[in-house]
Amino acid sequence: MSTARTTTTAGQQHADRPSAVSRATTRTLETVQDDGGLVTSVVRRTQLPSGLRIITEQMAGARSSSIGVWVGVGSRDETTATHGASHFLEHLLFKGTSERSALDISIALDAVGGEFNAFTAKEYTCFHARVLADDLPLAVDVLGDMITGSLIESHDVDAERDVILDEIAMHDDDPDDVVQNLLAALAWGADTPLGRPIAGTDASIEAMTRAQIRRFHRRHYVPANTVISIAGAVDHTAVVRAVKKAFSRHDWLEGAAAPVEPRALARGRRPEVGAGSAEVHRPFEQVNLVIGREGLVRDDERRYALGVLNVALGGGTSSRLFQEVREVRGLAYSVYSFSSQYADSGVVGVAVGCLPDRTDEVLSVVREQLELIAEEGITADELARGKGQLVGGMILGLEDSGSRMMRLGKNELVHGEIVGIDEVIRRIEAVTLEEVRAVAADVFGRPELLAVVGPGESAAEPIL
Structure with a gap:
């Protein structure tokens, strides 16, 4: 990448965590120009009154857009009783809303040649899609519907439980996964949030109830704990409007933002690493x-x-x-x-x-x-x-x-x-x-x- 000048506002390295604000605030974080002075990339950030953060990077010449909905919850946020809930929930949000069935969700992105997936880590969960620029509003709407309006039906919980048990068995057949899980258990303890496998265990998944998963969703999937990032052919102002519309379902964006405390402070003390x-x-x-x-x-x-x-x-x-x-x-x-x-x-x-x-x-x-x-x-x-x-x-x-x-x-x-x-x-x-x-x-x-x-x-x- 050739860059002659990079103009960055004072807000590039911002320490402000989500907090209650009376109106949306927008900053330009970075502007990159090539050797001829042509702007090749612009990064902007908007925080809504609810605490939801929207980050975009407009890339010159791009004809596609990629979007990710990042939620600050992962396997280390789980208790022994909810071990595997983050990953379980990731699966269930694809199973249907009051507006779309699971098939409707799949068809919506397949019909425009889009790519659509999700993953769960120890400290966050991400739902992401890549589409042609003209189809970005569709991707925003589908993701907004999934995050705010998923039904989490009992029959879907039971069906997906078996899928996750199969996935756990698949990881158990992969020596790389087994040895990395063993290292984590050795480092932090097999019964600690960092030491446990992300997907859960057979016992924890079999015991998980719909009520537990719904409570987990309501507690963690809140605007102040969520970031939406979009890069490619994107207009920041238009994206903010689309996000407000798509994520306002079920009054999800209503109410003041609750500050998100850094994990190290929330957990009291640094986890000790064993030997x-x-x-x-x-x-x-x-x-x-x-x-x-x-x-x-x-x-x-x-x-x-x-x-x-x-x-x-x-x-x-x-x-x-x-x-x-x-x-x-x-x-x-x-x-x-x-x-x-x-x-x-x-x-x-x-x-x-x-x-x-x-x-x-x-x-x-x-x-x-x-x-x-x-x-x-x-x-x-x-x-x-x-x-x-x-x-x-x-x-x-x-x-x-x-x-x-x-x-x-x-x-x-x-x-x-x-x-x-x-x-x-x-x-x-x-x-x-x-x-x-x-x-x-x-x-x-x-x-x-x-x-x-x-x-x-x-x-x-x-x-x-």
């Missing part, structure tokens, strides 16, 4: 293992240095782990590092899939690399490659309206700010070798977590 090892035996051909550590929280200023470190360690074919584990020693086909960050906790780790008789050697090599990078950091060449990969990957990933919609919605909902692309690039480029070394020494100097999933008796030695 140790855990194994699950499954009839898989490979052993899948994750070596983890406590990571950074989502808003930690060191996250850019950690991002560069993650790329250098295991983020591509030139990374240390790929070269040492796969290219030099031929121990595994897949090896990579990752960082998962939440409002008040996080984990970093390395994931590997290998043949059972190579488990000990893989563990030894990975631990050796983690110790080395914790002691010495990375080289200047690795720093340059890490920055280049992060910047290039980010820009290439924002070539379509869907990716830009995701960036806007997630950042507004979970960070409470929209950081411009040029500013993100500046922060990445500003990372120093010393900053990477310091964060490497910190996170990889913490107690180890080891999750192992594979056939029979694992060769991994338990951590005492």
Whole structure:
């Protein structure tokens, strides 16, 4: 992306959380121009009196639009009795409203060639669609109908219960899912909100009632807890009008906004990350293992240095782990590092899939690399490659309206700010070798977590 000038208003990095306002407020957050002075992108934000936030990015030359409805509720907002409710509810909102049946909802977007889906995470749920520009009002109306007017009928709850049980079984057959769930349970505890699987368990889904799900919907699906992000061929003023109309059903937009308290404050104290090892035996051909550590929280200023470190360690074919584990020693086909960050906790780790008789050697090599990078950091060449990969990957990933919609919605909902692309690039480029070394020494100097999933008796030695 070539940008000669980026004009950003003072409201770009806004700390204001949803609160009661007497009228809608609108800001221009970012205007990007190309080398010839032509405006290529404009980001605007409107907050309605109800607390609903609407973020748009007008992309020059786009002929499609992507929309996401982001609700600040996920699996970590559930109690033991409602474990799986966020994901269950995601399914049920597609099952029909007083205006549309489930088939009507599907037909509405299929008939115009639109793409339509949803996903649930630990801290949010997102319903999203991509359509031609002329069909954006239709997508807004369908999503508004689903969010505000879903019936959540008893027969739909019972039917979808079986679908979700099948989905849980599917994840249980995927070694990557099993080992990541095992790591979360090991890190935070199997009975804690962060440690539990997002979809729930067989027992929790079978016990879930319609009344519980409806109460969960009424409590969390409120305007002050919702962000609507749209990118592509979009007119901000027209979108705001369409959203007001579509989401005013059932008086959903009425009433004052209730401030949304950051999760870390709402939960009182930061969840502790444990240490140790855990194994699950499954009839898989490979052993899948994750070596983890406590990571950074989502808003930690060191996250850019950690991002560069993650790329250098295991983020591509030139990374240390790929070269040492796969290219030099031929121990595994897949090896990579990752960082998962939440409002008040996080984990970093390395994931590997290998043949059972190579488990000990893989563990030894990975631990050796983690110790080395914790002691010495990375080289200047690795720093340059890490920055280049992060910047290039980010820009290439924002070539379509869907990716830009995701960036806007997630950042507004979970960070409470929209950081411009040029500013993100500046922060990445500003990372120093010393900053990477310091964060490497910190996170990889913490107690180890080891999750192992594979056939029979694992060769991994338990951590005492």
